[in-house]
Amino acid sequence: MTDKDTGTGLLEAAPSPSQPPLRxxxxxxxxxxxxxxxxxxxxxxxxxxxxxxFLSPENLRTILDHASLPLIIGVGATLVILTGSIDLSVEGVMGAAGMTFVLLTANSRGSADFGPWAIVAGLAVGVGLGLLSGLVHTRLKVPSFIVTLGVWFVGLGIATVLFGDQSIPFLPDGGIKAWPSTLTFGLPNSFLLAAAFVLAGMFVARFTRLGRFAYAIGDSEEISRGNGIPVLRYKLYVFIVAGGCSAAAGVLAALKLGAGSATVGVGTLFLTIAAVVIGGTSLGGGKGGILRTAIGVLMLTVLNNGLILSGVSPNIQSAVSGTVLIAAVLVATWPHRSRLRIVK
Amino acid sequence: MSKKALLEQPAALPAAADGKTKSARRRPRNLWFTVGPFAVFLALFALVAILRPAFLTGGGMAILAVQAATILLVALGQAMVLHVGSIDLSNAAIVIFAAIILAQTLGPLGGIAPIVTLALVTVIGAANGFLVAFGQIPSFALTLGTLGILQAASLVISNATTVYATANNQLLAPLFGTALAGLPMAFWVGVVLAVGLWAFLRFTRAGEGMTAVGLNETGALFSGLRTRWFKVVAFALSGLLAGVAGILVIAQAGAASSFGLGSDLLLPGIAAAIVGGTAITGGITNPINIVFGALTVALVPIGAAAVGITPQAQSLVYGLVIIAAVALTMGRGHNEVVK
Amino acid sequence: MHLRKSIARRVAAFGLVAGLLATTACSSTTAGSQQPIDKKDIVLVASVINTTNPYMASMIEGAKALSKKLDVPLEIVDSEGSSQTEISKIQAILAQGKKVALMVNTVASSDAPPIINAVKAAGGYATVWWNKPDNFEPWDQGDNFVAFQKHSGVESGQCTAKALAESIGGKGNIVALAGVLDSTTSQTRVAGLKDALKAYPDVKLLDTRPANWDPQLGLKETQNLLAKYGEEVDGIWAADDGMIIGAVQAVKDAGRIDDVKFASDGLYPPVVDMMKDNMGNGAIAGETFHRGFMAAAIGLYTSYLAATGEIKPSELPKEKRNSLFKLSCVTPDNFSEYTKFDGDIDGWMDDLIENGPWETDPVPLVSGGPEKLP
Known part of the structure; x- marks a missing residue:
């Protein structure tokens, strides 16, 4: 299968006959x-x-717990990448949503206590930021790379402004703070939540219009438009979903930390995008899937955990992740090598 | 949606770039496209100067130029890669890697240390290019991986601590020590490189070849151009310019560390390239405008602090201004697909 | 039609930016007031690494309190974790023409020379807290580099390590969370830890992992360490309280809060609460006491005194220009002696102004630097 080129759909090289048709x-x-x-x-x-x-139950639970955040974000990120765009705002949205949630629920600053509505508010912040990204991208036609980069800073800024200059807002002991690490059926709740997100995402991708149009738009936007798909509207929806996923991850991260922190999302962007790529979703759009991203997330989480357990120096951890990433992509793309193939 | 309409769309891009064969209706937009980044920068600078006149009289422009110098070099390198339609996420890591190597070799090797460093990072950049062009690995994924590898390499060779340039610092002193028209030499080095790259893209065959690759790689390929080598050249240039930025880091700080000066240039570099009018899909780059893009990106945090925006809100302002600046300076076709 | 639309779009975007800058500028709170200060046109500047870390937030609080007491305007520089941002924002303030009395908590040691050079060129006065290059001394740079100030890192590590080792009975295994690996603050504290452990041969340091002063990373790394070593971990040492907060959460999640002891640096308010509540049966074994608001105020006041001419840096003894301030070793028995300072910052400022930067309890000058590694 060929990747995208900047020309029109007519000049794309024909798909090689040995590949099954894209579904x-x-x-x-x-x-x-x-x-x-x-x-x-x-x-x-x-x-x-x-x-x-490595195989002890505690360690396996730790792995699943560490995988929960990137899994949730991966759902939204995959949908965005399937349409051919990208969402860099993940960490900022996590910070803004997490901070909003903590400040609106019972906390050590005593600012407010809206109970479960705090979670709704946090999600609303994420959806709002996703809406901002989507609108600027689709209406002002700014490339998604730049829009989401800007929204990343905006989200971080919102979190910092909300934090203000008072003390850290802590969640009280024994409340919902304990929920993510409580075990149900022997698995941490955080992972079960993430699994629910992944299953919902797979359902959306496969069976709903949003998912199918996302694949179509990613494959060829001109043809999709020509076929009557309201491209801009569905792109907007996709960004909104991604914003919602990032917000959910932010709220979960705040719960796990037990406090409000603007930098609660640090490091998740690299991990998630790498997982999406390792999982085999094409960054040009149109190919891939949420299950694949989930496998990519698990691979990276297992890798990081295994490296720590093996006593590998923290200095070279990023090198190992980087090499695995390159190797995975190399293995995935090697069979498609062709002199005429365009790779961006 | 006729075939003819589809075929006509690419014409929108080259016409905007060379500006000769188009209707009167396109001309004002074309003019904007050429002076856009400069106008945006001027407007923002004027805004800051009006709200805080002391900024202008106190040498605000010189401070701006110091910060913008390294961002400009990283943005130029990134623009070269964007020009052929790829992206280089590792060039900021190359800056720190080069700075560490230079800091360690400046003492023993003296004057040839910068040359050795530049040669080394150009090779690294070219390696990136090879893997993208000949290995056919998508550049986003590849350079994301190379980023991780280079970060680890930097930590290992610096032993996770700050490396100080212990001797021969005076060789690099003129970069930030002497000033031309009030702005440090380092900034003018960037400007000269920008002009050189502009000439390269416009007047040399290699430059035109790279433009062709960026605008329509399949077409360039079928026309017999050596598209793969052009890509290698683009990535090698990115590595080289990142190396120059690394030299500037040592000139300014006298030391290199993985989280100190120069360690966070990736996003400002990309933002500066795009605010400077570079199309993210490739083929449209004006290095001279990138100078203004870098000045704009450098101006936002400094201007926000000078004007008195509360520290907590500065990140917010940065994000909004970047989005607005790109929205203003982008050259957009009517029916273009924006990713 | 398209042209008009795109022009309209651009004007709208530009208007957005202009309006935004104008409104936020109008609503700023830190710009200088117009009251007559003293004849000197001085502005206090406090530069911190970020605004969300509790230590930094405390520094900002201290700077504001001092500014109010002295009735001198204050500018806060938020480095946002970036050296480049820090240097250029400080330069931007210097460029405004007022005489600057600066206290800077540098992002990286190598930031000190460019900052001092800029301050020198503008005729201001600066004090650096915590990190500077070893061979860059105030007396070599002139009067504008008034002083370099910090608390001993080695002493901090030794104090907390001893408390931790004692609390597990001198026998057991501990793990350590370092700060940013590159920072001399972290390196000196870890060195102090290792030095103190030499006196406890039965206490084994299993692993040291960097958590970059961040509670989130502290949580994650502790989870990994607990996964790796399980029940072997008897104690957790961290280079600052930010990371210990994350570590405590991880241990609570693992249900081992009654079995693990903690020690770290800073006695942050959340840790004070943990000690008050006797969390986990005395889980917090040892702390050190120093405060961001005290450090910021001491640094600012030192620079201010130099700027007004009340002290002449070249006439100061070396120990007042490269200074180690007192670090108090805190245990569950005596921590309440130190909590009183948090409730009365303004009162402490009065003490500072009365006694001068080097003689104010609980952080008087102890000795001159540079700090020697064990």
Whole structure:
């Protein structure tokens, strides 16, 4: 399959005949199997290196807990990337939503206590920021890279302004703060929430108009428009969904930390985008899926955890993640090498 | 949606770039496209100067130029890569890597240390280019990975601590020590490089080839241009310019550290390139405008502080101004697909 | 039609920016007032690394309180974690023409030379807190670099390590959370930790991981360490309280709050509460006491005195120009002695102005730097 080029759809090289026709959410692709095998391979390798600690129930729960935030964000990020855009505002939206949530629920500053409405407010902030991104992108035609970059700073700024210059707002002990790490069926609640998001995302991607149009828009925007898809409107929806996912992740992160922090999302952008790419979703849009991103997230989380358990110096951790990323993409794209292929 | 309409769309881009064959209706927009970034910068600078006149009289422009110098170099490198339609997320990491190497070699190697550093980072940039062009790895993913590798390399060779340039600092002193028309030499180095790149893109065959690759890579490919080598050149230039920025970091701070001066240039660099009118899809770049893009991006935090915006709100202002600045300076076709 | 639309779009975007800058500028609170100050045209400037870390927030509070007491206007510089932003914002304020009395908490050691050079060129006076290059001394740079001030990192590490080791009975395993690896503050405190542990051969330091002064990272790294070492962990040491807050949360989640002891630097208000409530049966074993508002006020006041000419830096003894201030070692028994300062910042400012920057309890000058690593 070829990737996008900047010209018109007519000049794209023809799809090579050996590839099956593109179908959204095709499950039993060989490539999909490849990623799962890679994940299993990583788990096996680390289990062999650290038999006592890696496979212990506490460690597995830690892995699932650490994976929960990128999984939730990955749902929204995948949808945006499927349409061919990108969402860099994740960390800012997390900060703004998390801070809003903490300040509107029972906290040590005593600012307010709206109970469950605080969560709604946090999500609303994220949806609002997603709406901003989407509107500026679709109406003012600013590339999504720049819009979401700006909204990242806007979100961070909102969180900082809300924080003000008073003390850190802490969540009280024994309240909802304990929810993410409580175990249900032996798994942490944070992971179950993330799994619910992933399943919902997969449903949306496969069975709803939003999902299918996202794939279509990503594959070729001109043809989609020509077929009557209201492209701008669905792009807007996709950004709104992504904003909502980031907000949910922000609220969850604030719960886990037990306090309001503007930088509650630090590091998640790299992890999520890398996971999306490793999972095999094309950054040009039109190919990939949420399940793939989920596998990518699990791979990276297992990798990070395994490296720490193996005592690898923190200095070279980013090198290992980077190499894995390049290797994964190389393996995914090697079969499609062609002199005539355009890669951006 | 006729075939003819589809085929006509690419024409919108080259016409906007060279500005010769179009109707009178396009001309004002074209004029705006050429002077847009300068106008935006001037307007913002004027706004700050009006709200706080002391900024202008106290040498605000010189302070701006100091900050803008490194951003400009990173933005120029990024623009070269954007010009051929790719993106380079690792060039900010190359800045710190180069600074660390220079700090460590300046003592023992003296005058040739900068040359050695530049050669090394150009090779790294070219390696990026090779993997993208010949390995056919998408540039976003590749340079994201290279970013991680370079960050780790920087931590390892600096042993996770600040590396001080212990000797021969006077070699680099003129960069920020001497001033021309009130602005430090370092800034003028960036401007000269920008003019050089503009000439390169406009008047040399390699430059025109890169433009062709950026505008329509398939067409360029079928026309027999060596598209892959142009990509390698673009990434190598990005590495080289990042290396120059690394030299500036050592000139200004005398030290290199993974979280000190020069460690957060990626986003401002990309923002500066795009505010300077570079199209994110490729093919349209005016390096001279990027000078104003870098000045604008540097102006926002300084101006916000000078004008008296409360510290907590400055990040907010930064985001909004960047979005607005790009919205103003972008050259947009009518039916163009915006990703 | 398209042209008009795109012009309208651009005008709208520009209007947005202009309006935004104008309104936020009009609503600013830190611009100088117009009252007659003293004949000197002095402005206090406090530069902090960010505004959300509690220590930095405390520094801002101290700067504001001092500014009010002295009746001198104040500008706060938020470096947003970036050296470049820090340097250029300070330069922008210097460019406004007033005489600047600066206290800067540098983002990185290497920021000090460019900042001092800029201050020198503008005729201002500066005090640097916490981080500067080792060979860059105030007496070599002239009067404009008034002083370099900090609390001993080695002493901090030694005090808290000792308290932690004692609390686990001199026998067991601990893990350590370092700050930003690059920071001399973190490096000196970790060095103090390791030095003090030499006296406790049965206490083993299993692992040291950087958590960059961030509670979120402290939480994550502690989770990883608990996953790796499980029940072997008897104590957690952190280079500052920000990270300990995250670590405590992680241990609570693991249900081991009654079994693990903590020690770190700073005695931040949340940790004070933990000690008051006797959380986890005395889980907080040791702390050190110093405050951001005290550091900021001491630094600002030092620069201010130099700016008004009340002290002449070249005539000061070296220990007053490269200074180590008293660091109090706090345990659950004596922590209440120190909490009284948090409730009366203005009162403390009065003490400071009366006694001068080097003789104000609880942080008088102890000795001259530079700090020696053990």
């Amino acid at each position: 959204a959410g095709r499950r039993f692709d060989v490539k999909n199997l490849g990623e799962v095998l890679a994940l299993i391979g990583l788990i096996a390798a680390f289990a062999a290196l650290n038999p006592a600690t």
